[in-house]
Amino acid sequence: MVSKKSKANLSKNKLNKTVTKKVSSIKIKSNAKKSVLKKKSKKSLSKKGLGPIKEKKIRVDSKKLLELEESKKYVMDVAGENGLMVFKFLISQGEMEENQLAKKLKFEKANAIRKFLYRLYNNNLVSYRKVKKNNKAWYTYFWSANPDKLVMIITKMYEGEIRDTKKSMELNKAEDFYVCDICNRRYDVSESLENDFRCKNDGGLLEHVESQKMLEDKQSRIDFLNKKLEEVRKIIKK
């Protein structure tokens, strides 16, 4: 069902661009995300071997979700413009049979839409149900959107960056360092002295970085992310 090829389509760079333009430092690796998803599906298997237990599904306000710039960007980055169109359509229409979905969205064949469905599926953004009709050899596929998963993905992304930023603030507290004015390479005090405050790469001048300023920047970044998180959490229906 899930082709390797479409997994490869998930480029790290693209994922890194998912949030706002201001946010250049967010790094979500596709692998990290996949492992989150893997963990989840493991958890949903019961210990007694009774098969998968239905995860408690959170209900989300899909309209608000699609108004969020970062959610649109995320879907676009993993599944392209067509993928976003399919995702939106499934949200508005509910579950739909594959051929019917292709027809409604004016794809020539079910084959053409499948590519986008798989990309969405690889990112947990849609699910399918397959049904065998009248003893025929093939299955009919019914697709539906998982807006709740998208909310979880975005929440994890912000929480991850907050965690990382806090960690790096802890590290920076003790540090006093210099940075090259050409390539931005960092040097600690002794390294800077050794090199007469010149960069080893390009001879650029090493400038002292005020760690206090850096910490303030990071703190305001955390404040910003917390506000974003609040916004995302409002999408979840109580």
Ligand SMILES: [Zn+2]
């Ligand atoms: Zn340099």
